[in-house]
Amino acid sequence: MRLILGYFLLYFGAIFLFLGAFGLIRLPDLYTRMQASTKSTTLGAFASVLGVGILHPDWFVKCLVVALFILLTAPVGSSALMRAAYKTGVPLDERTTVDDAKEFFGEEEKGEAK
Amino acid sequence: MIYISWILIVLMLVLSILSIQLKNLIAAVVAMGAVSLIISLLFLMLQAPDVAMAEASIGAALTMIIYIIGIRETERSEK
Amino acid sequence: MSYYLGSFLLIAIGLYTVIIKKNLIKIVIGLNFIASGVNLLIVSIGYVKNGTAPIFSKIGINPSAMVDPIPQALTLTAIVIDASELALAVAFVVLLYRHYGTLDIKKIRSLKW
Amino acid sequence: MIRKIVYSIFLATIVLSLVMFFAAFPFGQNKMSVGEYYLNHGVAQTGASNIVTSVVVDYRGFDTLGEVSVLFGAAAGVAILFFVLGENRRKRREQVAPNFIVRVGSRIIFPFILLFGTYIFIHGHLTPGGGFQGGAIIASGFLLLYLAYPGTTVNRSRLSMVEGLAGITFIVLGLYGLLMPESSFLYNFLPKGELNALLSSGILPIIYIAIGFKVAAEFAGIIDDMMCEVICRGGEK
Structure with missing residues (x-):
């Protein structure tokens, strides 16, 4: 049972990590690539670290702490990067239809800060 | 297993050449x-975990921040 | 063997940067490469094939199958010194930029021919 | 162009001569002479299970003292360059405040970074890590604080007090060894304890903790100098 759960989590994480890398190549502009590389990589790393912790019960607490820190740090860093990219005026893909950040940051601010 | 070190070292050399040729x-x-991070991995493969920790925390984090502050005080691009 | 070649080439790339490049920040980056290459060379000299890290974490580890601890200790202190010296070099670069208004080493007189 | 070719030939010569020199020292072979002695007798003589720690702090402790003083010199050099020789300050630049997520996240993560750095340098004689690594991790925690809250100031006098106390601890422990019957600098006068226990190996953990505080204070000082230079409020204190 323990082995099944551990290997399931490991393969689940590996699939998500692969999807993240695939999206990094295939998606059109910076923002969607960042989303692919952050969301799926966070889930993938979380699941695979937990799987290792379940397979080796001695390391379970350490793996739990590592997973918690991945969960805490990766979204924070990626949100800061995205915000900096939007403020320096990295262009969106031309197929984009909704731009909610424009009214949030104000239109005059875009492309001005360097 | 032997080839991992070759792959990492070729990647390290390519990144260092890239680093001295980039204008930005x-x-x-x-x-x-990135070169410092790969070097810390190489230290780990050479069975030197102490040195790997020092290189990862100092070479890859603190040094980079010091450079970025220096660049922010001066010019962003070469020439 | 790959470690030796990689560290030699890294030292060569750093020397090339220091000699050829005109930008001060690039020169400091080259100094950093030389330091990293020398550290890698020193640690790889002390490596023993199929050795373990020099830590007796469990009872009954054979001390004859360990890598050399002395190059690791030397490198450990060298890395910290490198970082602080690079901070000093960046401080010099910032002050030179304030004084001359440029990072080009050709325009700053009497630093390079 | 001709310069590049000439220097490339020069560098190729250097690499070739290095390759020919190191052909006499094949990779992966056992070349130890002094290292053998440390590996065989290090645990019995110092009581630390990490031999790198016992070499750094005990066998070559004097070397480490010199290294720490070089670090102090570099940090003092940065401070002198920016605060004494620096030009008159420009106006305070506009700072873009970081967003809500970064501020809250860094406030949550900062104590854990301090805890991790402290763990690293307290267990320096048992596990990989030690004063230098732990000090650098603590300094990067301070860096995170600077990035998240641009108006942060570190109390510089308190910082230099920590640094001075750490240095004095190192020197006093070293000089106390001269009073012992063996009479050598940094003589390990406390009981060794048993292997792989936290309270073992005499004065080694105390010295490594002192080194950790000193390195953390130096690097935090360097970062504080440079960040002050960016925000241009250094003259106000």
Whole structure:
């Protein structure tokens, strides 16, 4: 049972990590690539670290702490990067239809800060 | 298992050449941080975990930040 | 063997940067490469094939199958010194930029021919 | 162009001569002479299970003292360059405040970074890591604080007090060894304890903790100088 759960989590994480890398190549502009590389990589790393912790019960607490820190740090860093990219005026893909950040940051601010 | 070290070393050399050829200095510094990170992996493969920790925390984090502050005080790009 | 070649080439790339490049920040980056290459060379000299890290974490580890601890200790202190010296070099670069208004080493007189 | 070719030939010569020199020292072979002695007798003589720590702090402790003083010199050099020789300050630049997520996240993560750095340098004689690594991790925690809250100031006098106390601890422990019957600098006068226990190996953990505080204070000082230079409020204190 323990082995099944551990290997399931490991393969689940590996699939998500692969999807993240695939999206990094295939998606059109910076923002969607960042989303692919952050969301799926966070889930993938979380699941695979937990799987290792379940397979080796001695390391379970350490793996739990590592997973918690991945969960805490990766979204924070990626949100800061995205915000900096939007403020320096990295262009969106031309197929984009909704731009909610424009009214949030104000239109005059875009492309001005360097 | 032997080939992993060759792959990492070729990657390290390519990144270092990239780092000295890039015109954008921030990109050059980021490439230099990647070189430091690969060197810390190599230290780990050479069975030196102490040195690997020192290189990862000092070479890849603190040095990069110091360079970025220096670039922010001066010019962003070469020439 | 790959470690030796990689560290030699890294030292060569750093020397090339220091000699050829005109930008001060690039020169400091080259100094950093030389330091990293020398550290890698020193640690790889002390490596023993199929050795373990020099830590007796469990009872009954054979001390004859360990890598050399002395190059690791030397490198450990060298890395910290490198970082602080690079901070000093960046401080010099910032002050030179304030004084001359440029990072080009050709325009700053009497630093390079 | 001709310069590049000439220097490339020069560098190729250097690499070739290095390759020919190191052909006499094949990779992966056992070349130890002094290292053998440390590996065989290090645990019995110092009581630390990490031999790198016992070499750094005990066998070559004097070397480490010199290294720490070089670090102090570099940090003092940065401070002198920016605060004494620096030009008159420009106006305070506009700072873009970081967003809500970064501020809250860094406030949550900062104590854990301090805890991790402290763990690293307290267990320096048992596990990989030690004063230098732990000090650098603590300094990067301070860096995170600077990035998240641009108006942060570190109390510089308190910082230099920590640094001075750490240095004095190192020197006093070293000089106390001269009073012992063996009479050598940094003589390990406390009981060794048993292997792989936290309270073992005499004065080694105390010295490594002192080194950790000193390195953390130096690097935090360097970062504080440079960040002050960016924000241009250094003259106000």
